[in-house]
Amino acid sequence: MPQSDASQPLLRARGVRKIFPGTIALDGVDFSLEAGEVHALLGENGAGKSTLIKCLTGAYRRDGGDILLEGARIDPKGTLDAQAYGIGTVYQEVNLLPNLSVAENLSLGHQPTRFGMISGRRMNADAREVLAHYGLDIDVTRTLDSYSVAVQQVIAIARAVTLSGKVLILDEPTASLDSHEVKMLFDVVRSLKARGLGIVFISHFLDQIFEISDRLTVLRNGQLVGTEVTGEVDRVRLINMMLGRELEQEVRSHGKHHAAAGEPRLSFNGFGRKGSIESFDLSIHAGEVVGVAGLLGSGRTETAEVLFGVAQHDSGEARQDGTVLSLTNSRQAIKAGFGFCPEDRKTDGVIADLTVRENIALALQARIGWMRRIPDREQKAMANDYIRKLDIRTPDAEKPVGLLSGGNQQKVMLARWLVTNPSFLILDEPTRGIDVGAHAEIIRLIEELCAEGMSLLVISSELEELVAYSHRVIVVRDRHHVAELVGDEITTDNMVRAIAAPEREAVN
Amino acid sequence: MSVFKLFLRRIMPQLITLALVVGLIAIMFPGFFDISIANGRLYGSPIDILNRGAPVALLAIGMTLVIATGGIDLSVGAVMAICGAMAAWGITEGYGLGLTLMMALAAGLACGLWNGLLVAVLGIQPIVATLILMVAGRGIAQLITEGAILTFNHEGLIFFGSGSLFTIPTPIIIAIVTGALVTLIVRRSALGMLIEAIGINLRASTLAGVNTRVLLIAVYMASGLCAALAGVIAAADIRGADANNAGLWLELDAILAVVIGGTSLLGGRFSLIASLIGALIIQAINTGILLSGFPPEFNLIIKAVIILVILVLQSPTIRTMVIFLSPAPVSAAETEKQAVNQ
Numbered sequence: 001m002p003q004s005d006a007s008q009p010l011l012r013a014r015g016v017r018k019i020f021p022g023t024i025a026l027d028g029v030d031f032s033l034e035a036g037e038v039h040a041l042l043g044e045n046g047a048g049k050s051t052l053i054k055c056l057t058g059a060y061r062r063d064g065g066d067i068l069l070e071g072a073r074i075d076p077k078g079t080l081d082a083q084a085y086g087i088g089t090v091y092q093e094v095n096l097l098p099n100l101s102v103a104e105n106l107s108l109g110h111q112p113t114r115f116g117m118i119s120g121r122r123m124n125a126d127a128r129e130v131l132a133h134y135g136l137d138i139d140v141t142r143t144l145d146s147y148s149v150a151v152q153q154v155i156a157i158a159r160a161v162t163l164s165g166k167v168l169i170l171d172e173p174t175a176s177l178d179s180h181e182v183k184m185l186f187d188v189v190r191s192l193k194a195r196g197l198g199i200v201f202i203s204h205f206l207d208q209i210f211e212i213s214d215r216l217t218v219l220r221n222g223q224l225v226g227t228e229v230t231g232e233v234d235r236v237r238l239i240n241m242m243l244g245r246e247l248e249q250e251v252r253s254h255g256k257h258h259a260a261a262g263e264p265r266l267s268f269n270g271f272g273r274k275g276s277i278e279s280f281d282l283s284i285h286a287g288e289v290v291g292v293a294g295l296l297g298s299g300r301t302e303t304a305e306v307l308f309g310v311a312q313h314d315s316g317e318a319r320q321d322g323t324v325l326s327l328t329n330s331r332q333a334i335k336a337g338f339g340f341c342p343e344d345r346k347t348d349g350v351i352a353d354l355t356v357r358e359n360i361a362l363a364l365q366a367r368i369g370w371m372r373r374i375p376d377r378e379q380k381a382m383a384n385d386y387i388r389k390l391d392i393r394t395p396d397a398e399k400p401v402g403l404l405s406g407g408n409q410q411k412v413m414l415a416r417w418l419v420t421n422p423s424f425l426i427l428d429e430p431t432r433g434i435d436v437g438a439h440a441e442i443i444r445l446i447e448e449l450c451a452e453g454m455s456l457l458v459i460s461s462e463l464e465e466l467v468a469y470s471h472r473v474i475v476v477r478d479r480h481h482v483a484e485l486v487g488d489e490i491t492t493d494n495m496v497r498a499i500a501a502p503e504r505e506a507v508n
Numbered sequence: 509m510s511v512f513k514l515f516l517r518r519i520m521p522q523l524i525t526l527a528l529v530v531g532l533i534a535i536m537f538p539g540f541f542d543i544s545i546a547n548g549r550l551y552g553s554p555i556d557i558l559n560r561g562a563p564v565a566l567l568a569i570g571m572t573l574v575i576a577t578g579g580i581d582l583s584v585g586a587v588m589a590i591c592g593a594m595a596a597w598g599i600t601e602g603y604g605l606g607l608t609l610m611m612a613l614a615a616g617l618a619c620g621l622w623n624g625l626l627v628a629v630l631g632i633q634p635i636v637a638t639l640i641l642m643v644a645g646r647g648i649a650q651l652i653t654e655g656a657i658l659t660f661n662h663e664g665l666i667f668f669g670s671g672s673l674f675t676i677p678t679p680i681i682i683a684i685v686t687g688a689l690v691t692l693i694v695r696r697s698a699l700g701m702l703i704e705a706i707g708i709n710l711r712a713s714t715l716a717g718v719n720t721r722v723l724l725i726a727v728y729m730a731s732g733l734c735a736a737l738a739g740v741i742a743a744a745d746i747r748g749a750d751a752n753n754a755g756l757w758l759e760l761d762a763i764l765a766v767v768i769g770g771t772s773l774l775g776g777r778f779s780l781i782a783s784l785i786g787a788l789i790i791q792a793i794n795t796g797i798l799l800s801g802f803p804p805e806f807n808l809i810i811k812a813v814i815i816l817v818i819l820v821l822q823s824p825t826i827r828t829m830v831i832f833l834s835p836a837p838v839s840a841a842e843t844e845k846q847a848v849n850q
Contacts, residue, residue, distance in 0.1 A: 310715065334717040348715055353708045353776050358701055365698045366717040373698040416716065 008071035010035040010198040011056070011087070011167050017064035018051050018222075025051040027222045028065065033167065033198040038189060040213035040230065041202045042242055044296055044461045048222040049202055053169055057082040057089055069166070088160030089169040096156055098145035103127035105144050106159050130158050134188050150181030154188055161192060168192060169200040174208055186212050204296050206235060218242055235500045239295070243463045243496070263322065265455050266424055268307065270316030277302040279315050280481040282474070284424065284455045289446065291470030292459040293495045299479035300459045301343055304426045307457065308340040309333040334367055336424075339417030343428040343459070345406065349413045352402030356394050357383035359401045360415045367420060386415035391441060407438030414445065425449065428459045443469060463492040475499055515781075522769060522785040525818055529789055530554075533796035540799070549672040553795060555680075561791030562679035563588070563738035563755070565784050567762035568769070569690050570731030572783040575766050577727050578707040578775025579627060579634035584762055586645025587619045587735035588755030592743030593652035596660050605664040609740065616736025617729050619645070624725030638728075642759065649751035659748035669744025679741045683784075686737060690730070691780045700778075703727060707775025761790055768818055789818070 009032040018026040026048045033039050043049050054060040056067060058076030067074055069085055076082035079089065096105045103124045104111075112122040127140040134154050144152055153173055160168055170189070174182045189212060193199060201213055209216060210230060218225040218241040225241045233241075264283035272279030277299045284290055294300040305311045307318075309327045318325040320336055327333055330340070342348035351359055361379045368374070374382075383397035390411040394404055401412050410430060417425055427446070431439045446469050450456055460466050466473055473490050475483040475498035483498040485491075533553075534540040543552035567584045574581045591612045598608030619641060626637035652658075660666075671678045694700040705713040706720050714720045738758070743749045767773065768789055769782035793814050797807045820826060 308715075330715055331717050331719060340715060342715060347709070348712050351705045351708045351712055351716075354701070354705060358705075362701075362705060362713070362718070363716045365701065366713075366719070370698045370702055370723075373696065 008068070009033060010037075010070060012068040013052070013056060013065060014068065015065040016052065016055050016062050016067070018048075018055055018060060019063050025222050026055065026062075029219065029222070029224045031056075031217055031224075031227075033200060035166075035198050036193055036196045037215065038193055038199045038201050038213045040209040040216040041200055041219070042204070042209065042216055042238070043219035043225075044242060047219040047242075049219055050171065051222070052219065053089065053171060053200070053202070057087055057169065083160075083164050086164045086166030087169065088164030088167070089171065090153065090156045090160050090173055091171045096144055096152065096159070098152075099143055101141050101143055102131075102138065102147070102155055103140040105155060106130060106140075106162070108159075130162060131155070134158055134191070135184075148181065150177050150184055153177070153185060157188060157192075161197065165197070167198045167200070169202075171202045172204070173201075174203055174205060182208065206238065206295075210235075236496055239496050239500050240492075242295075243461055243492075243499075265321060266325075267319045268316060269319070271306060271313050271318065272315045273302070273306050273311055273313050274315075276311055276479070277306055277476075278480045280474075282307075282481075284457065286423075286455055287450055287453045288471045289450045289456045289458060289469050291466035291473040291490075292457065292476060293461075293463060293466055293473055294476030294499060296461070298476045298499075299481075300476045301428055302479065303474075303476060303481070304340065304342075304428050304457065304459055307333075308338055308426055310340070331366075334363065334420070337420075337422050339363070339420060339422035339425040341410070341413045341417065341425075341427045341430060343432065345409050345413060350401045350409050353400050355398045356387070356392065356401050356404070356412055357397040359412050360386055360397075360419060363416045364420045382419055383415075386411075386418065390415055390445065405438075407442075410438070410442065414442070418449075422454065424455045424457070426457045426459075429461065430458065431460065431462060431465060463495050466490070466495070467492060477501060518770070518779055519782045519785060521821075522782045522789070525768070525821075526785055526789050526792065529792045529796065529814070533792065533799060536796075537799045545675055548675055549677065550675050553799065555677065557788065557791050557795050558680045558683075559677045560795065561787050562683040563742055564758055564761045564765055564790060565683040565787040566686055566734045566738040566741070567731075567758055568765035568783040568787045569687055569780060570727075570734030571759075571762040571766050572769070572771055572778050572780050573690075573694070573703060573727040574634070574731045575763070575771055575773060576703050576707045576775055576778035577724055578710070579724070579727070580638065580763065580773070581623060581728060581731045582635065582638040582759050583619065583623060583641035583645055584731060584735040584738075585755035585757060585759040586642050586649070587616055587732055588739035588742055588758065589649035589749075589751050590619060590645050590652070591616045591736035591739030592754045593649040593658065593749040593751055595665060595740050595743050596658040596749035597652050599660045599662045599665050600658060605662065608665065612740050613733060613736045616732040616734075616739070618732070619735070620729035620732025621725065623732070624728035627728065628721045628724035646751055649749070649754070653749050653751045655751075657748050657750045661747065665740075665744050666747055667744070669741055669746070679745075682737060682741065686734065687780060687784050694780070699723075704776055704778065707778075762787070764815065765790055768815070790815075 011033040013029065013031040015028045015030065016026050017024070017028055029048065029052055031052065041049050041052070051060065055062040058078045058081050067076070069087070074085050076085055076087070097108070100108070103126070106127045107123050111118045112126060124140050131138065131140065134157070136151065136154060138147065138151065144155065157168065157170070173185060177185060189199060189201070201209070203209055213230045215227060216230050216233070217227040218238070220242065262285065265286045267283040269281055270279045271282065280303070282290070292300045292303060302311065306313045307327070309330045309332055312328050318327050325336055327336070333340070351362065354362070357379050360383045361374055365374055380397060386392065387394060387397060392408050392411045392415070394408060401409060404412065430442050430446070443465060446456060446458060450469070458466070458470070467490055470490055473485040473495060474481050475485070475495060477499055482501065485494055485498070540553045543550055543555060545551070571581055571584065594615045595608055595612040598611045599605070603611070623638050623641060626632045626640070627634050668678050668682070673681055694703070702713070702718050702723055705718060706723060710720055739755060742754050765786035766783045768786035769779060771778040771783060793811050797810050802810065
């Protein structure tokens with residue numbers, strides 16, 4: 001059972017580093033967890049939350065730093081090893097066996113035996129007793145998948161606590177639960193806290209973090225932003241910590257008021273998709289950069305996907321230079337001169353085993369059809385041209401793109417669309433997970449493209465970045481477009497306030 | 509030139525394996541390379557390998573394309589039976605050779621369309637989707653032949669199984685022409701790259717504007733068409749359609765040919781030539797075992813052992829070990845590459 005040395009935190013990470021090819025995922029992060037504490041871990045995608053968790057549980061080998069459990073240095077070799085130390089993890093998607101009974105799931109790996117055979121009766125009795133602690137009175141002989149996700153989640157927690165018993169890591173446990181189920185889960189978390197467990201809670205629902213956590217730690221771009229007592233931070237400050245605003249306004253110097261004149265190139269009226277993004281109006285002029293700000297899961301990527309026809313819109317219409325445009329799939333969008341660099345480069349963007357040349361030629365080839373193959377010579381010229389223009393670091397155009405670093409893959413994605421000469425380019429987090437140098441180059445590129453008359457929609461969680469290049473900024477919250485900032489209104493402060501609105505309304 | 513060198517490097521393991529298998533047979537059976545001409549047709553063991561290997565080679569062409577997209581087509585054996593039955597039925601009903609062939613090939617295309625729709629439109633996993641036709645196909649073939657072995661005696665149709673053109677048996681010509689044609693279409697157009705893109709990352713390909721649905725249906729239809737050709741050859745060879753045994757288990761040989769050819773079952777990069785050599789290797793093993801005079805009950809086991817050895821030798825782990833143990837040829841290749849780059 002939990003016990004801890006009063007002077008030492010229960011679990012402590014000191015200067016944890018983790019390096020992936022081309023990017024530093026964790027850069028000397030400190031983290032400490034007390035017994036009887038719920039400690040929230042926050043940050044946008046790619047901030048390093050899950051990397052930190054994986055380093056703590058041994059799922060990743062860390063490249064530097066120490067992990068101390070009750071003051072003693074530990075070095076878990078894997079999640080099983082971490083479990084033996086007393087660190088258990090429960091993930092968003094329950095990783096138990098849905099076709100086995102609840103009791104079997106709870107005792108898997110250490111079933112009670114009688115004369116060398118599994119004793120079903122004792123197993124079921126044990127399971128009932130364990131679950132009684134969690135306020136669950138269910139039939140433990142039924143299969144796991146006959147219960148709701150929330151109940152499965154509690155069973156997963158019960159199993160993790162039985163096996164580990166000191167530290168419980170909850171990785172977005174509430175993502176697929178409704179509010180009633182969240183309450184039930186939180187009751188369980190509170191009772192475990194009362195029993196003295198240290199609980200790490202990861203979520204991007206700020207309300208839940210304010211409700212359940214005692215302290216919180218914010219990560220950004222693999223670095224520790226700070227650890228605070230939850231009661232002492234307000235929502236605006238927290239969002240500032242998550243999205244960052246160290247650069248303040250000084251970057252916003254270019255004369256960016258020329259756009260928005262005359263008829264818009266594209267206009268979307270009442271565009272939306274049920275359950276994904278509420279209907280919105282959006283118009284974009286030639287040579288204009290429209291930024292989209294919002295927290296993870298707020299509907300910013302959904303906006304891009306509806307515009308590009310990845311997810312079909314079910315309301316509203318789109319017009320291009322005044323004429324109605326059909327946008328029911330991405331092929332139609334591409335035909336209309338759209339381009340889309342998705343957020344998740346690995347799964348939605350690059351074709352890893354194809355060469356840089358083939359990746360760059362892909363969208364253009366798809367548009368002109370399979371019959372008219374772009375001759376090798378032209379493909380090569382095209383690829384070499386963009387390798388030079390965008391400074392893509394690759395030995396040659398015949399290298400599989402999967403071997404390049406994140407920033408260079410992103411540039412290949414940009415090149416893929418630029419060769420199609422799009423009139424409207426959607427960039428979803430174009431600077432995520434890439435190193436500082438490439439970061440600056442991509443921002444410079446965005447500015448150049450817009451100067452050449454291309455229209456861009458750029459989604460980013462780096463607010464200063466949006467301030468630097470946007471003519472207009474749309475703020476998205478809870479799947480609504482809630483604010484539109486133009487010209488001098490575009491400041492990180494205004495964006496943060498719009499993103500954080502619920503509490504501001506309550507406070508004012 | 510360097511493109512040719514890359515190509516050669518790609519198919520080298522398969523060529524070496526084929527040479528080894530053939531060499532082994534030649535040692536055990538000295539008369540192996542004797543080729544003679546009788547009745548205006550070539551005879552001899554090498555010709556026999558090519559001739560017998562033609563149906564699997566044809567299946568392997570379609571199978572390569574399907575596997576390159578990350579799919580698999582288990583139904584090709586059954587489709588062979590359907591198309592063979594179709595051909596036999598058409599010719600005995602007196603539809604004439606041209607119409608009969610068209611019906612048989614159309615049946616193959618229809619089967620491919622069915623598979624393609626299940627995979628591309630309904631999103632059923634390829635192995636399950638094609639399993640349906642694998643099971644049902646022989647039933648369909650039996651319906652066409654009405655449960656009997658439907659025999660025919662039409663010289664024109666028989667020509668496709670046992671005839672010859674310029675002394676070369678017809679099945680060999682059909683397989684070579686189909687292989688060359690498909691290679692040409694796939695590599696001269698952008699189809700090859702688009703198919704590989706789909707196999708490596710379906711979602712990213714769709715987002716880049718590739719018409720993944722149509723292309724997926726197309727590769728299954730190509731596979732159906734290849735199976736139809738193989739089915740016609742098989743039926744013409746025995747002058748009858750046997751719904752139960754035509755093409756039986758050949759889907760597995762076709763998949764094996766693709767695997768020996770070095771195309772990953774996960775999809776992506778493919779080589780049709782390497783798959784064709786793979787089909788030849790399988791047939792060479794079959795013929796070799798027969799020639800060597802082993803008791804026939806050992807045949808399947810010997811085949812399995814030989815194939816196991818081939819696959820182990822091709823596994824990435826073994827390859828890196830071999831490269832590690834023999835630095836000389838690798839460094840030679842490296843310096844060569846550097847020379848090309850400069």
